[in-house]
Amino acid sequence: MSEKFDVVVIGAGLGGLSSAATLAKNGLSVLLLDKHYKPGGYATSFVRGRFEFEVALHALSGLDLDRKRGYMYRMLEELGITKRVEFVKLSTLYKSVYPDFEFVMPAGRENIENVLFDTFPKESEGIKRFLDRISATNAVLTGLQRGGVTKEQIQEHFVKYQDKTLAEVLNADVKDVRARAILSQLTGYFGLPPSKVSYIIAASGLDTYFMYGGAQIRGTSHTLANAFVESITEFGGEVRLSNGAKKILTEEGRVTGVVTEKNEKIQTNYIVSNVNPFALCNLIGLDKMPESFLEKLRSKPIAIATVCVYLGLDVPYTELGLDEFEMFISSSYDFDRLYKMRSLEPTEIGLATYNLAYSEASPPGTTIVVLTTIANGDAWTKLNPAQYFETKTRVGDRILRIAEEKVPGLREHIEVVEVATPITNMRYTGNPEGTILGTPYTPDNILGKRLPQDGPFKGLYLAGAWTQVGGGYQTCLMSGNWAANKILSEFKRK
Ligand SMILES: Cc1cc2nc3c(=O)[nH]c(=O)nc-3n(C[C@H](O)[C@H](O)[C@H](O)COP(=O)(O)OP(=O)(O)OC[C@H]3O[C@@H](n4cnc5c(N)ncnc54)[C@H](O)[C@@H]3O)c2cc1C
Structure with a gap:
């Protein structure tokens, strides 16, 4: 084998990009491969005539651009992205248009309360209860990652709700069908209607959007993906586009290398896979995949x-x-x-x-x-x-x-x-059925119930929409960062 890298990241979607940047920043030698000639996966643009179109992004969550303190902002700052990309705060979250009613949802909790209480005075108490409830759940969810939450809080704001849908919780607090619709308008982003989407996921997503608003990227997602490539390269990593992985090599339950579409053989003990898990099985060889992994894959519908x-x-x-x-x-x-x-x-x-x-x-x-x-x-x-x-x-x-x-x-x-x-x-x-979220955000398929980030072979980690936390810009960027941190911990232990 001619070349050797500490880690090979397969797929330059958002999960792969954040993974490769985190690993390279922390001093590991990293090779990022993608089939496509452009990085980003869905997070990209295309040109027709004199127009450059954003392919995917409507609203990026988690930045808290006013204070530059959101979890997402700090992660992107760490990885050298915020100095390369200008994020633009959207002045409102959305305008809901129904046959007999229109409503503009502002950004920021106080603004949201004011306008909702004005429009639905009889529902004020229930709306406030619901907004407080999703904030408490989101705080616990964030606390579970960072620490600092008590057992009582976990029980009260998380465990109690983990099998519930958004509709089950929202409908108990709010009775007006128009208010319910407005408050659950963004469930389209989570790919399921209120009666099917997990309350935990909806609460966390809605609270983040309501608190911080959404953001766009000046110059489309292509600018974001390019910024990642620049950062990865600046940190000493290498990015090869138009050159996907053809095969993942394994020996005795551990990954040992990658063969690229250009037939380069790369030696590595660590791989982050940002490709969908069905493609991953083909790269490794279906006959080599543990039955438990295949079983888990078969049991999940596609979003x-x-x-x-x-x-x-x-x-x-x-x-x-x-x-x-x-x-x-x-x-x-x-x-x-x-x-x-x-x-x-x-x-x-x-x-x-x-x-x-x-x-x-x-x-x-x-x-x-x-x-x-x-x-x-x-x-x-x-x-x-x-x-x-x-x-x-x-x-x-x-x-x-x-x-x-x-x-x-x-x-x-x-x-x-x-x-x-x-x-x-x-x-x-390459995503089956063209899904944008991997598997659906139903209560039985959230957090630890999704595919784990630890892959079915030693040294193999998963990042992107199919794994934890799930599909979306913020979540995929986070998943790549987490997969990278798992590898970094292993290197530190050694
Ligand atoms: C129209 C649209 C609107 C959206 N709107 C929003 C929104 O407003 N907010 C939001 O948060 N999310 C939105 N999303 C969802 C979000 O874009 C995705 O969930 C996210 O980008 C998925 O990232 P990923 O890391 O899973 O990688 P993907 O984007 O799935 O990319 C996977 C990458 O792997 C590469 N690959 C595949 N096979 C190989 C191989 N063998 N070797 C090497 N590379 C390979 C592919 O070329 C691709 O680059 C939207 C998506 C779409 C399509």
Whole structure:
């Protein structure tokens, strides 16, 4: 074997990037490999005509940009990212648009209380109770990682709720269906409706967004991914793109090396896998995988995917009356009903206007709008090529029509349009069914119940959406950091 590294990281998605940066910063020799010619996985951009489109990010959580003290901010600062990337705080969290009611959710707990109490005076007590409840749960969850929480707090704010869904908790506190819908609007980010998503995950995610607001990246996620590559390189690590892993070598239950797509043989005792676990099995060889790992994998459903319509418009957003970065348009307050219809007949969309996050998101006088709906990737994988083309056109058109009802004239101003489906997601990242979250955030699949970060071979660790904590920018970045810390502890012990 010609080359040797302390650690090889396979996949330059967010989990792989944060892992490689953490390891390189701490002095280990690191090689990061990705199949694609660009780093980032979903966290990237693409160019059509004179527009550069953000592929994925709507709202980055956990930064606390006002105080620069959020867990995510400090981690990115440590890794040399904040000096390379400008994060832009979104002035509001979202605008909810229903057939008979509209509501703008501000950022910051006090602002949120004020506007919700004003709109739903009879529900004030219940809303406050709910907001306090999710804050207490989030504080315990954070405390579990950092220490400093008592057994009583864990019992009271965590254990009691670990099998509950968001709806079970929210509906006990809040009775008004409109208030419930507004408070659970972001469950789309967690890929499940309130009656299915884990309360613990929703509480932690919602509280983080409510407290700190969301953020965009000036220059798209591609800037973030590039910043990681620069940091990794500056710390002495190496990044090879357009060169995936072809094989993971193992001996007597331990990883020993990687063969790349360019047939380089790399010797290593440690691997962080940021590829989906099915691809990981193929890299190692199905016959070598322990049955317990395969069993766990088989037992878990696959989470949702997305369909996106990316629009480059030839007018400024002000001419179309767009006034909030993220607008959720729903045909009903019943998210469960909408979720059931998600497969190939979307009835709810998110409409994000990137120039409202930072004006130069597209050339002067133009606008970038991205329409997104969650989708059942499985239904898309069953289509033959002709059906796929027809469905992509029909669903794209339907999504556009939902947007047009609220933004008249939108279609006439399209200069560039691109539709991405679960199949597009699969093609670019290899994730089965084009899922963006790995496995779903149901109460029986959170935290320690997800795939562990310790892989099924000595020296093998997992990072990214499929493992703990789960899918999303903040969570994937955290998972890579944790996987790296596990390896660093082993090196320290030696
Ligand atoms: C449309 C859309 C909107 C989203 N919106 C948000 C949002 O607003 N907020 C949020 O927090 N999250 C959002 N997400 C989810 C978030 O983007 C993902 O959960 C996260 O980026 C997944 O990161 P990951 O670490 O799992 O890696 P992935 O992005 O899955 O990347 C895996 C990488 O592995 C590489 N790879 C695969 N096979 C190999 C191999 N054999 N060798 C080497 N490399 C390989 C792939 O090329 C890829 O780069 C969104 C996603 C999408 C698609």
